[in-house]
Each structure stands twice: as structure tokens, then as C-alpha cells.
Amino acid sequence: MITSQAMFWGVAVLLGVFFGPAQSASRSLMARLAPAEARNEMFGLFALSGKVTAFAGPMVLAWATAATGSQRVGMASILFFLLTGLFLLRRVPVR
Structure with missing residues (x-):
């Protein structure tokens, strides 16, 4: 779909603006959804799953x-x- 260098950079900037905050947003969602008594375990599993699947x-x-x-x-x-x-x-129940 990208046919010029200007179009490439335009799409790259848009992706950076909108996909860049995904990590912090996912951590915020994790903090809201995880029960207080299991929050450390949930964040540990969250970090491990990211590292284990980074190759995919x-x-x-x-x-x-x-x-x-x-x-x-x-x-x-x-x-x-x-x-x-x-x-x-879409299947995650967000309060």
C-alpha cells in the first residue's frame, strides 16, 4: 500500500503515536484488573509472557x-x- 517515502514516514509517525503508548496502557489495565492480593504475581506473569513470546x-x-x-x-x-x-x-471485562 505504501508507494512513496513520504507516505511511509507518515504512516510510521501515526503508528508510533498510537501504538507507542500500548505498553503503558497495558500496564495500567493490568493494575486495574488484577486483584490486590495477586498483583505481584500477575505482573510477574505479564513480564514473563512478554519475554517468552517476543520472538513470535x-x-x-x-x-x-x-x-x-x-x-x-x-x-x-x-x-x-x-x-x-x-x-x-474485546473479551476482557473492563470495569
């Missing part, structure tokens, strides 16, 4: 790029993670 995005991107020979398809594989996250977060 780059791995899927590399596989998609290698399988198709297209970096565009590889980058589009990120949509899988975004949509999966959206589906899972």
Missing part, C-alpha cells in the same frame, strides 16, 4: 517473507497479531 512476531514476519519472497507480505503478517490481540482484548 519477528519469526512469523521472517517466515512469511521467506515463503512468499515479498517483504510486503511479511510486514502484512503483523496484521495477524493485531487482529488476534483485538479479538482477545
